[in-house]
Amino acid sequence: MSLIDWIIVFSINAAVIGFAYWSKRYNRSVADFLAANRCGGRYILAVAEAMAFFGAISFVADFEKNYVAAFAQKYWEWLTAPFGILVTISGWVIYRFRQTKALTLGQFLEMRYGRKFRIFAGSLAFLSGVINFGIFPGMGARFFIYYCGLPQSFEVFGFEISTFIFLMLFLLSIATAITIWGGQISVMVTDFVQGLLMLSVILMVVMFFLKDYSLDVVFSTLQQREPGRYLIDPFDTGKQSFNVWYALVLLVGTFYNYMGWQSSQGYNTSAKSPHEAKMSKIIGWFRGVPYFISVLIIAVCAYTAMHNPSYSSVADAVNSELSNIDSAKLQGQMVVPVFLGKTLPIGLLGLFFAVIVSAFISTHDTFLHSWGSILVQDVLIPIRNKPLDPKQHIRWLRFSIIGVAVFIFLWSVFLRFEDHILMYWMVTGAIFLGGSGSVIIGGLYWKRGTTAGAFSAMAIGSVLATSGLIVRMVNPEFPIGSQMIFTISMAASVASYIVISLLGKKTFNLDKMLHRGAYSENVEKESKPLTFWKSIKERLGITKEFTRTDLFVYSIVLGQSVLWFIIGWVIFILYTMGDKWGFELTDDHWFGIWKFEIYLFLAVSFFVLFWFAIGGFKDMKYLFKSLSNIKRDVNDDGWVNADESNEEQEVSNT
Secondary structure, X not given: OOHHHHHHHHHHHHHHHHHHHHHHHHXXXXXXXXXXXXXXXXXXXXXXXXXXXXXXXXXXXXXXXXHHHOOOHHHHHHHHHHHHHHHHHOOOOHHHHHHHOOOOHHHHHHHHHXXXXXXXXXXXXXXXXXXXXXXXXXXXXXXXXXXXXXXXXXXXXXXXXXXXXXXXXXXXXXXXXXXXXXXXXXXXXXXXXXXXXXXXXHHHHHHHHHHHOOHHHHHHHHOOOOOOOOOOOOOOOOOOOOOHHHHHHHHHHHHHOOOOXXXXXXXXXXXXXXXXXXXXXXXXXXXXXXXXXXXHHHHHHHHHHHHOHHHHHHHHHHXXXXXXXXXXXXXXXXXXXXXXXXXXXXXXXXXXXXXXXXXXXHHHHHHHHHHHHHHHHHHHHHHHOOOOOHHHHHHHHHHHHHHHHHHHHHHXXXXXXXXXXXXXXXXXXXXXXXXXXXXXXXXXXXXXXXXXXXXHHHHHHHHHHHHHHHHHHXXXXXXXXHHHHXXXXXXXXXXXXXXXXXXHOEEEOHHHHOOOHHHOOOOOOOOOOOOHHHHHHHHOOOXXXXXXXXXXXXXXXXXXXXXXXXXXXXXXXXXXXXXXXXXXXXXXHHHHHHHHHHHHHHHXXXXXXXXXXXXXXXXXXXXXXXXXXXXXXXXXXXXXXXXXXXXXXXXXXX
């Protein structure tokens, strides 16, 4: 990179660090540190939480997936999209969770199942989370090394320093500092600013590549794949990992484990109301459009450069850099980063690098905050069995965050990672997610769910997933794959929760935990019976809090997913019945479909950027104003009193 590029990188990230340091003045309580005192608006939450997941390792993972599967994997997303959207727009899990007023998932679990279960589940969540998180620093550092063409080591005063280790230490130190300064406040506001920067720059990168790589050339190159390596036709899936079964497992996991994975748990509790929490998830579809269309286009342009003779000079330069990497798997993961480093011009090269650095920091500060908080809130303090004073409490949280940072640094140093990133996430995540969906859904929606059922569900799900992980690590050729391990652990957990709970014959007072009905802060007069249309609206999650604008946005999100679902099934019918009707789906048809989607989503992306910038800065103004004036409650620290915990009663015979 040139001097101009390095100036851009350091200037942008210095501004972000300065902003994080300035925002720490608003951190005055445990609730501030854990959940920004529940003052977050929908736009700042949507953009910031997205940035937490669109990290440096996410770029690597999505580049890898799109380079391998190209456009065709998008088709299976069409068929599953409406189900994920319905989960989101209905307020599934998130609305009721926010009603509990819990600061962490573990606090809710103690309210529902008791303190012992909170400790048990919190320990599993933490273990699963930090192992899953462990590869993040290493993959991010490798991205920077191969993107910038940095040497593997350098000398300082005669000592040879590993570039890999130095980058991890340097960037982890920044992320850790941001996190311990202001907790969720610093994390949220810096992630929001970095999120807007990311969306802007990746769209600039896409426009640059579309100028040099026409879609006609891209599609003609993709067409020359070997049979079974689907890049255009989604029905040619013989040899790919990212196929219909992969999509179906993710779909089931979306429903079963919605909000179960706690790597961004601060965002689950930071909304200023349950409705705002739900709306942040609904508009989340829009925030993802620029990212997902951009990483797809960049990946297929890289594929074109590596397989089209017209770009042989670019391919030679990329292959020369990749030849310095010993691991074949790592070579595959670094193709697109190296391609970007060899092709982007001065200025844009620095901007994109600044985005990846920001993505690294934003993911790490969010995850450090989450896993560090979970260890303290859901394991250590419950074991201690009495609350801490506010200053000591925040001190524990900060030390825990530093401890997580040290662990993931060491994990990345010593673990030689040789698998698909997405598959690794699936298996390590299943240590907790195998059973968590049962206890969350059952705890929020089923009064018959019991503590015994929760213990059995978590134990069975965790044991099955962990056993599968160990077997696959020892024997990569084990016939049961990552997806099947995840599916089996979920199914066994659900069955165990239901059977054991029914044997217990107890009920739980959900109204009290959810602060509704007689326990509502604003007890309403008895309302009239719902009309037919109002009943339909309620079932779709359209509550009285919806404004006309909310309803309009809701309708667009639901409508587009249903439209793509219909298009997907029309295509499926044409594919299966084409022979009888004298019609054949050709690559030319697929070219037209993918072109339409690209141009449509690019147009939407520029509108989304403008829309979210305006809404997000308004939310930030509200956040700081509220934090300046709000009266802190020193008892709002995640501690569950005896009268809030595990109120189970015997089932009535009447």
